[in-house]
Amino acid sequence: MNIKKNDTVIVLSGKDKGVKGKVLVAMPSENKVIVEKVNVATCHTKPRRQGETGGIVKRETPIRTCKVALYCEKCGKGVRVGYKMDGDKKTRICRKCGAEI
Numbered sequence: 001m002n003i004k005k006n007d008t009v010i011v012l013s014g015k016d017k018g019v020k021g022k023v024l025v026a027m028p029s030e031n032k033v034i035v036e037k038v039n040v041a042t043c044h045t046k047p048r049r050q051g052e053t054g055g056i057v058k059r060e061t062p063i064r065t066c067k068v069a070l071y072c073e074k075c076g077k078g079v080r081v082g083y084k085m086d087g088d089k090k091t092r093i094c095r096k097c098g099a100e101i
Helices: none
Strands: 008-011 020-027 032-035 040-045 055-060 068-072 077-079 081-086 089-094
Touching: 008 032, 008 077
Parallel strands: none
Antiparallel strands: 008 020, 008 068, 020 032, 040 055, 068 077, 081 089
């Protein structure tokens, strides 16, 4: 999985198609990510402690990584990822323009 936390991604399919957002959580074992303001679900919460309020809460739910692509600022669109070795360091690059992601 080439998507990590704090990456900017764009949604490729589904009800939120075309939406850009920041990755909040990456779950490589499940091949899922949680993206900011994407796939928002309404959850009804119950007060668990005395003095705590319950109610309706909106929260982001996981989306499959095959439905998102890394967003390249230089290209302005979702791109595939290539890798380049700089000595011992491996960096991710855009396959279209060659810019570092």
